[in-house]
Amino acid sequence: MHREITQGVYYVGVDDTHTELFEGLWALPFGVSYNSYLIVDEKIAVVETVKEPWTEEWLDNIREIIDPSKIDYIVLNHMEPDHTGALPHIAKIAPNATIVYTERASKFQKSFYDVTLKERIVEDLEELSLGSKTLKFVHAPFLHWPETMMTYLVEDQILFSCDAFGAFGALGGRLFDDEVDMALVEKESKRYVSTIITSYFKFVQRGIQKVKDLGIGIKMVAPSHGPVYRKDPMWVINKYAEWSSPELEKYCIIIYGTMYGFNRRVAMKLKRQLEERGVRVIIHNVSVSEPSEVITDAVRAGVIVLGTPTYDAFPFPRLWHFVNEMQCKRLQKRPVALFGTYGWGGGGVKKTREMLTEMKFEVLEPVIRVKGRPTDEEERQIGELADRIAEALK
Ligand SMILES: Cc1cc2nc3c(=O)[nH]c(=O)nc-3n(C[C@H](O)[C@H](O)[C@H](O)COP(=O)(O)O)c2cc1C
Ligand SMILES: [Fe+2]
Ligand SMILES: [Fe+2]
Structure with missing residues (x-):
């Protein structure tokens, strides 16, 4: 199943309600989603893939919109296998596609999969035109791996923020912050931050500052796990800032x-x-x-x-x-x-x-x-x- 986010931009991610422990460590009582986004313009880009066992469901979602062999760019913000496991499969289906990622991600890719598609290494703040829409890449090292970046869709002001601003919890057909139980999202995003990103809090603060300094408008935050924030994109950014701030609480x-x-x-x-x-x-x-x-x-x-x-x-x-x-x-x-x-x-x-x-x-x-x-x-x-x-x- 896919969802249109805005004209020409689609959610094509999947829900995982089978995995019991995220990273083999943390319970997933409400599951988790692996978010992926398809942008259809003169060129077609997909931002993130999904964890390997969900490849077919993800391809089905894409097929509802376009033929996946027509994908021009596979944008990988982060090489962790929950977002890249399907890469070897899509590489066979779309042999003319180009992988778009950071130099470090390219090295990871070769050691993880050695997929031989064309690649485009993007520098910090580099742009890529898809026709009427433009992608801008914002390097965000250690959020939470060294090779990570975020992707910003300039015209629609959507920040594909990767693991940053993510949450545990499958989406169950809902997608936006105005459709989900936000009390549960708050609990599950705090648990997600604490388990996945605690070691890198200063990079969270740095990442948030960098996005603010860019002075870009943000109409939506579209992370790689959990809901897309359109009603109040600052909610999740502010929560992350608070949860990763150095002040401790009095308990x-x-x-x-x-x-x-x-x-x-x-x-x-x-x-x-x-x-x-x-x-x-x-x-x-x-x-x-x-x-x-x-x-x-x-x-x-x-x-x-x-x-x-x-x-x-x-x-x-x-x-x-x-x-x-x-x-x-x-x-x-x-x-x-x-x-x-x-x-x-x-x-x-x-x-x-x-x-x-x-x-x-x-x-x-x-x-x-x-x-x-x-x-x-x-x-x-x-x-x-x-x-x-x-x-x-x-
Ligand atoms: C499996 C087991 C191993 C233990 N090993 C030690 C030990 O090596 N040295 C020691 O001083 N006490 C040892 N104890 C005793 C416990 O540390 C002690 O009874 C403690 O008060 C248990 O507290 P608890 O009932 O809250 O678990 C062991 C007890 C158990 C059940
Ligand atoms: Fe990750
Ligand atoms: Fe992830």
């Missing part, structure tokens, strides 16, 4: 693991002590909460509190996994508090602390280690830690 997140409940009891005591001090607390059990929800709530938290039982002399595996995520997502520096329980020799808290120190996070004192159940002294320490967290959030 704390407690992320803990537990096998038999000993560590949870410490977590709950700390939560109660914090709330008595007026601190807003979000709490996640790493065995129960969806990892993408944990990271989404952690990205903006003023203080992160980690609680780990010792498991075979190491931190609890799912908690340890989160600490690794803090590193690879380059979570902004902020105070971190730490507690944990153990049965005999311990090791969970010690190794977590070493890792946090190596990552240059400030670890709030006291770090609480509880053997079995908290002693009176450890109960007192929980109160003291709550004081320190409350102060850090002031």
Whole structure:
């Protein structure tokens, strides 16, 4: 199924409601869309392809409008396979087409697929005329890969923004911001930003500034996942600016693991002590909460509190996994508090602390280690830690 966006510009993307985990990591309770756009002018261009298993459905969408063998330009803003998997197939169908992308994307293309179509390497702000319509290419490195760019359709003022301004959630036949449930879009775009783009927040800020500095009108933002914004294109740009801004919020997140409940009891005591001090607390059990929800709530938290039982002399595996995520997502520096329980020799808290120190996070004192159940002294320490967290959030 296709949708006309404006005269001569069509949505030809697909919905994926099969994949359970995006990037093999993040749950997709509402699916995800791989957006692709067809521009029919004297020349025909398609912006992005789709993930490989959806090739036929995508070609069907294009066939409703034109014969895909007539495509002149395949514009690839980004080489990630959710947008390029169909490239080897379309290359066979449209052997005279030219791939349009950045120099870096061309190198990626050769290592991923080695498709031998003609190619046109575009410089930053270079233009390509399709007849009555003009494409302008805006390099946007690290949004979120090094080779990425956005494509701007000058006459219609549509920004094909690639993964930037995207959202999880399949479209189900709806397309525009005035047709979808925006409360769900807000939740799913924030979760998308937090999981996919957190490591590159400064490039989001830079990308937004670059688009603003170009002084171009934006009537529509058409990303590569999620809805097209026509009613209020600034909504998503402003949300992204807010979600990727360096100011943290005044709440704390407690992320803990537990096998038999000993560590949870410490977590709950700390939560109660914090709330008595007026601190807003979000709490996640790493065995129960969806990892993408944990990271989404952690990205903006003023203080992160980690609680780990010792498991075979190491931190609890799912908690340890989160600490690794803090590193690879380059979570902004902020105070971190730490507690944990153990049965005999311990090791969970010690190794977590070493890792946090190596990552240059400030670890709030006291770090609480509880053997079995908290002693009176450890109960007192929980109160003291709550004081320190409350102060850090002031
Ligand atoms: C599978 C397993 C492995 C454990 N490994 C260790 C260990 O290596 N060192 C230690 O001091 N305690 C170890 N413990 C004990 C727990 O760390 C301790 O009982 C802790 O209080 C459990 O908290 P929880 O009930 O919240 O999971 C282990 C417990 C389990 C169930
Ligand atoms: Fe991507
Ligand atoms: Fe993507």
